[in-house]
Amino acid sequence: MLSNLLLPTLFEIASGLGTPLITDDATLNRRFGLFARVLVDVDLSEQFFENVIVEREGHALSVVVQYEKQPSFCTHCKMMCHDMHNCLKLSSLHPKESLNSTHNLAHMAPKHNSNPPSVQLNETLQHIRI
Secondary structure, three states: OOOOHHHHHHHHHOOOOOOEEOOHHHHHHOOOOOOOOOOEOOOOOOOOEEEEEEEEEEEEOOOOOOOOOOEOOOOOOOOOOOOOHHHHHHHHHHOOOOOOOOHHHHHHHHOOOOOOOOOOOOOOOOOOOO
16 A cells, blocks of 8 residues: 555645646555556646656656646637637637648747746655655
8 A cells, every 4th residue: 555655745746737636546556666646636728747846855856747638628718628729719710810720829829837847845755666
């Protein structure tokens, strides 16, 4: 079983992406080796980062993030099940422009900070082993 000290640390790392909700049985029983799976509630209108920087007592570690079952989300109308390239509301605003052109949509894309989130660990762990 995953130690009582390690699970809060795992959730603390996942909090850099959103609100951690639960982890799966394979992670709890340490059957994934060096991987951990955490269900995280994220804001679809925000940028999805590929890693999280974990900082602790002057040390930093980059943790790689892999998303499963990422839904389509339109950053224009804020609706799920389609992206901005297929947005009917956007096509009605610009009927003469080609919406499949990245150039035409670039000015409408949300501006995001490209720096990965940073999480400061409060735990007193010397090493994290999953």
